[in-house]
Amino acid sequence: MATTVFMAPPAAPGAGAERVLFGWMPGAAQCDGTPVGHLVVRRPWGSLSYGLPKTPPSLTYAFEIDATGRPLSITREGEGFVSFGGDVAPALAASRFAPGVRKNCRITYTADVKSLTAAAVEDLVSYTITPTSGPLPKAGWDRIKGTGDCATAPVPQPLLRAFPDFGTIEGTPGVKDWSLVTYDTDENGTPVKMRTVMGTGNAALDSAARKAVGESRFTQGARTGCLYPYWKAPETLAPPPTPQETAFRPAASNCAEQTRWQKPLALRFPDPWLRRSIEGWAIVTYDIAPWGAVGNAKVVAAQPAAEFGQQALAILQNASAEPSAQGSTGCVETIRFAIGRKNSSSSVETPDGQGIF
Structure with a gap:
């Protein structure tokens, strides 16, 4: 199953x-x-x-x-x-x-x-x-803001904040790409002298970030050393192929191919892997007592990391199957951790009162 x-x-x-x-x-x-x-x-x-x-x-x-x-x-x-x-x-x-x-x-x-x-x-x-x-x-923000006067009160306010078309920028699987742009503004609040200060090295994002800063507009007044970052969410890193459950089913198994659970499994994606959009899977073998309790659960395979197996084991150990006359042994369950659709931008918001970006 x-x-x-x-x-x-x-x-x-x-x-x-x-x-x-x-x-x-x-x-x-x-x-x-x-x-x-x-x-x-x-x-x-x-x-x-x-x-x-x-x-x-x-x-x-x-x-x-x-x-x-x-x-x-x-x-x-x-x-x-x-x-x-x-x-x-x-x-x-x-x-x-x-x-x-x-x-x-x-x-x-x-x-x-x-x-x-x-x-x-x-x-x-x-x-x-x-x-x-x-x-x-x-x-930390004091270290970031540098030597310009862009963070000096009154801090320039955005009249128009432009953004890259993130959907056209190729991201990196499992990596949140980011690009920090520095720029000055002229008397009219128009950005000038845009350049990439640092980032993850995504050239397409760096170029798009500089362009977006150049298309933004701010309250009037010439300023130097302004900063603004853009980031793109990690692209999904798919797992390796999942092997067939039959390779792990014990020869003496009397378990049905699909376990009838009393209620849907309490599925939860492991948070650290979700943040990086890394998918995985785990195969767990287990027995079912006549009253529906799951026991003897073991992870027999997990990719790309054992942590997916640990999460799958926790899911099954907290599950209950429908009662039966004799119970079952040698059951096999494949749990796949898949990423749904997600947003793929954008910029950073600073803590209240910092006004660095």
């Missing part, structure tokens, strides 16, 4: 605790103990935290690489909750290595924690594009 899911914190800080930007830095990947080349290894999205850790934590993942260089069978080594680790496996899934099938691969991510006054400006801007743990504090 197949089921498809469609989807359109640290301890409280003490007084005066310093806000920091918590990120993860990927190390060198190895397969069978040999370094493997990569096209791009995505960094996980940053988070806000309090205080600098005495010993930076680390996370290690095992995985395989398919013929195209895509990481699959991503599984974290070790157990237990790790703060701010939710995007590490999805970021690895969105990475690409040198083409060629490889097994027994490993990569370690080490925490990179810096105060807002020491963090790289590009990392601070990246956080504002995906603010996973609340608005960036003023100390």
Whole structure:
């Protein structure tokens, strides 16, 4: 039977605790103990935290690489909750290595924690594009605004805010592309000297962002060093093909091909993977007691990461089938996590009173 899911914190800080930007830095990947080349290894999205850790934590993942260089069978080594680790496996899934099938691969991510006054400006801007743990504090915005006078009161107000035609811009599967444009305005409030400051390197988005800024209009007054970002939602990263359930059905199975559930399964897409628009699937085997309880549930396959199997297992363990005289053994369920239609833009809104973008 197949089921498809469609989807359109640290301890409280003490007084005066310093806000920091918590990120993860990927190390060198190895397969069978040999370094493997990569096209791009995505960094996980940053988070806000309090205080600098005495010993930076680390996370290690095992995985395989398919013929195209895509990481699959991503599984974290070790157990237990790790703060701010939710995007590490999805970021690895969105990475690409040198083409060629490889097994027994490993990569370690080490925490990179810096105060807002020491963090790289590009990392601070990246956080504002995906603010996973609340608005960036003023100390971070002060780093971003630079040396121009565009953020000096009275802040220029948009009379016309133009946007790219995002539907014509090719995005990146599993990656939220963004582009930060700097510009000046002349006495009439017309943008001039537009240029790309930083971003994810999507040339089409960079060009469209500069064009959109140039077509915008602001309240009068010459200003320098203005900034504005545009972002495009990740393109969907489809999962690898799903194997047939018959390959996992025990020989002694007496389970019907389709389980009759007492109520629809409580389907939920794993949030970190949904944010990156990465699809997946899991195949779970299980038994059903005569009164309908699900037991002996095991994940027998999951792609592109074990986390899809964990989510599927939680779904089935909380389900109840219709009662039967003898129950069933050797049941198999495929749960597919699929992305529905989504928006694909746009720009960033700043916290109240910041007026940087």
